[in-house]
Amino acid sequence: MRIVIPLYPHFTALDAVGPYEVLRLVPGAEVLFVAAEAGPVRADSGALAITADAALDEVDACDVLVVPGGPGSRRPPAALAPWLAKIHETTRWTTSVCTGALLLGAAKILDGLDATTHWGAVEQLEAFGARYLPDRVVFQDAHRVVTAAxxxxxIDMALALAARLTDQVTAEAVQLVVEYDPQPPFDRGAPAKASQPVRDRALEILRDASNE
Known part of the structure; x- marks a missing residue:
């Protein structure tokens, strides 16, 4: 089972690495990072790079497509949207994390579908014809599409997908292997749970990160 994760300049590292760490443990999985050109691709911090082992034009099909988000999703390589549209025709599941949904939108994969994304990108998502849901993970089974906030x-999306690809026991075993048992020190991980000062500060951090 081939799982492909496309990278582009200024992607968010955890968007790619979180699902990677889960899905690489699915029995029979082969994970491939791709980009416009093979070689290292810098994440949004500039301090971390992940190596793409193949160029986009070297990959024409996969079972699972995982599209990460990040500031670069708003100015992706020109070849990315057409490539996503082409690959989507071959997949069992096409997925996105965070503003990776904007890239699926640009590829016309989300038109008319329920979807989620980062709470700061709702207007951009809906501009592509998707219906935003404030859920952590949104499955559109009939269309083979999954989006994560x-x-x-x-990570949640990848575990839920692992259960669809295998079975619940296997997915739960993968969860145990990575010891994913969230117990955050603060209960402010969603807009509805955050105070206005916290939301305002989060927007400041996002703006600063986008301008780096």
């Missing part, structure tokens, strides 16, 4: 929700 911001950054860390990619």
């Amino acid at each position: 911001g950054v860390s929700s990619g």
Whole structure:
């Protein structure tokens, strides 16, 4: 089972690495990172790079497509949207994390579908014809599409997808292997749970990160 994760400049590392750490443990999985060109691709911090082992034009099909988000999703390589549209025709599941949903939208994969993304990108998502849901993970089974909300929700999405690809016991075993048992020190991980000062500060952090 081939799982492909496309990278582009200024992607968010956890959007890609979170699902990678889960899905690589699915029995029979082969994970491939791709980009416009093979070689290292810098994440949004500039301090971390992941190596793409193949170029986009070297991959024409996969079983699972995982599209990470990040500031670069708003200015992706020109070849990415057409490639996503082409690959989507071959997949068992096409998925996104965070603002990776904007890339699926640009590829016309989300038109008319329920979807989620980072809470700060709702208007951009809906501009592509998707219906935003404030859920952590949204499955559109009839269309083979799964979208996850911001950054860390990619782990939840990957575990739920692992259950669809195998069975619940296997997915739960993978969860145990990575010891995913969230117990955050603060209960502010969703807009509805955050105070206005916290939301305002989060927007400041996002703006600063986008301008780096």
